[in-house]
Amino acid sequence: MKRKYLILLIFSQLNIFAQDKVLITKFPQIISIKADSFQLFYPTWKKSLTFKNVNRDTIDMGNDAIKNAFYLLIYDNDTLKIKYENFPFGQKTFIPIEMGGKRFIQRLRINQTSAFFSKEYITKNDKKVNFEIPEVFELANIIWSLSPKGQSAKNLNKNSKYYSKVYNYFKPYLNHQLFKDLDSSVKNYYDAYYDFRENSLGFSFNKQKIIREEPYFYVIGSDWVNFNSLFQKLIPQIEDFAKTSNFRGFYKANLPYYEESIEKQKVLMPVQKMWDWLENNFDNKYNTYKVVYSPLIDATHSTQNFNTFLEGGKGRFQETVMFVCGPEIFENSKTTNLKEQEGLASGIVFTEIDHNYVNQLSYKYQKQINNIFDKRDIWTGTNGDTDRYGNPSSIFNEYMTHAVFCIYVKENYDEQLANKIIESRVNLMVEHRKYIKFKEFNDKLLSLSGGRKAKDLYPDILNWASTVK
Template sequence: MRKLLLLTALLFALTPVFSQHIEDTLSTVYWCPNDTFKIRFKDEPKLSIFTASRKDKISPGTDAYPGEYVVFYFGNDSLKVNYHNNLPYAHNIYLNFASPKGKTTLRFHFNYRTAHFSNEYIIKHKDRVRYDIPEVYELANIIWTLSPSGQRSEDPYKTGDYYQRVVNYFKPWMNHPVFKQLNFPDSVVAMEYYNFRENSFAFNIDGKAAAKGKVKLLYNGPYYYVFGDELADSSLFGRLKPLVEDFANKSNFRKFYRENKSFYDQQAARAEKLLPMRAMWQWLEKNFPNNKYQSYRVVFSPLIGGSHSTQRYSTWQGDVRFGENVMFVCGPERYDSSRVLSEKQKEGLYSGVVFTEIDHNYVNPATNKYAKKVDSIFSQRAIWTIRSSSADFYGNAVSVFNEYMTHAAFCVYVEDVYDAATAAFVIGKREDMMVDRRGFIRFREFNQELLKLYRENKDKPLASFYPQLLEWCARQQ
């Protein structure tokens, strides 16, 4: 009869390594006759085989989920190991065992999570597109825009009635200590902007505190990572959370947010009208058929200028994956403020903001198949980018190519779905921006080559053109 060794209370080594990352070591030495384990995860009937290596540090593991566990079978024994259920943090467990080869240690890891979507969340948001200005996210945008770094920077959108309402309302609290923490050298201000702004998205306002008129920020999902090298609670925003809460309470931020809620709702409705997300979604999955997502969310602020980003998240339910793409973009006022643009031109230009964030989630995985070829071509950066331009933000050859490809894919989409005059206008604006403003100096030629390939092979998905396009790129050297 198989003996079950149940691991419930741990152990003697508890060392936070990464935020609240846990390291546990079992003191018992288990006998394994051949260094080979059969492993079964929760909700997975199939057993996997793992042979411990005595030469390298490879180890088995799975993602951390509530109630997750693993059962090891070895010899006549078995051992159940539970995740510590402290989402989203990682949990590493070290198992000491002996075999005819001697003693060694097996490391098992429950990986930290960037997000976790409950069954209720998945049911509610599957096959949906949302457009919104989250309350904590807008709080972060207001603080950054009013900060010394935000005031010096050209990036926040400091134009229009809404910006003036922000300045007028929060002027009495401009000496708050949070602003002293947001004064960065110009060399790092862009990264710290994302670090503060984007990571605020992982926090929610505590409803119980709000009922008492207080702002308390909770790090309780479903998102746990947004930007940078750390989980959001260890990010710049996470570290400044006490000051952010204090500023929100002293300035009565929630009163300002309520007073502007109708404006936010109007902006969300306008964004939905100008951003045909479902059409983009379907077009991208047709042209990059190996990538599928089940939900989209457009997050924006009226205070964002030209700094946009995207993040993708997923949760597995057995063998079924629920994937969500989140885009962080500017508001529609950037385009509605123009008196010369037609409605279709506004739609095309604004769609480019979101499309070129969405399609990174399709282009980047497709590029990985050709990474060595891309690296050999685009590592010669002088051919493809200008030094001391915004292109310098893209630190390696693959990221430079992906930026070329995402914007060119947008131009193919535009030619596919808009009338010829609107398409020519939007594509021309995109080429001008990439070459003249961003420093991707061969974008016009690259874009026209991809358009040519697509026109000649409209029955094929865009992802199939990588070999021909990269051959063209190689000839440019």
């Protein structure tokens, strides 16, 4: 018998409403099933579930968003096709079903996705490292550095010719309403700074308009269900500021400087070398890395992971984006030795990259880590940044990521230079960040390494850490 297909999302027949940006659809009629079972099939993943002897009021099936995805509900001689119509936001579809004398609700979920990588993007970027100073991202950094909070901040790079150029060019526009609105929106400086800076990555210019554009929809923040961010909230003012000040003309005029900066960054941060070393030392695998930066960033770095599930259940494409400072920081340092500058700069991006490996493995040892690093007085001091790491795992991960970097340095630089770079890292961790046992922790991990893979050092370093008082 020929199977009949019903298309569910015909809007005139459905009860449809939005809960924030999540699309809710309720099928208006009961699906009566004569057989004792039915199937749900998600073709994108080639994932199928059979439901039989249902004894709950609601049964659920969920997947992450993929463009043009759909479900098939297969029963008797019919197939119901449920389209995903709300990309990249979430969608919930409720279907009343009667089977075996029972009535229940089948809920189909497709969760929002913070990024989507097209086939073309994957083909172009797989196994590659990219360095970028994106236009809207640079606009966000310029705005923040000129804002009242940015003017008094100590986490920005203001000791450069570029900053002077930025300030002098945009000085006539400092009374723009944008700066008043931004200043009044900041409750916690660092939360607002990361929110404003990093969520700008999901936007680009379309002439004078700023639009959300693939592959990134949302980077960081507490409301990722609806992708609400400080940057998005202020887009009308940001657009007006960019137009009034001719920001796009400023950015275009400085393209030679940005391009030269990127070439320097590639030398000082040999990401491919670090990537190869980490994947040899850990089991995690990533498809591509991207270094995003502004010459205005100083010591506030972060990393974010994005992925897209591949069609046909073939796994996922994973990209790691690192937000870091520019090479000017190291050109202005006390050393003129390029190799030493490379080692110091590498510490910034390496300790962002290896969080993607260290943190994942730490889950395996979480109970032991919690028991040891819950004693914060042993491991952390005051007047650093340790208060921003609120649980034992996050404290251990900071220790481990920076100590793994020291192993990398030991294996990739001559002894004299390696010792100098490691000494600088120890000083950063102990004196500035207040991870007060880092020297002892690092010395122990280095003594344990001896050619062993970093992933195999966890049991020994944790056994040692359990004896520290």
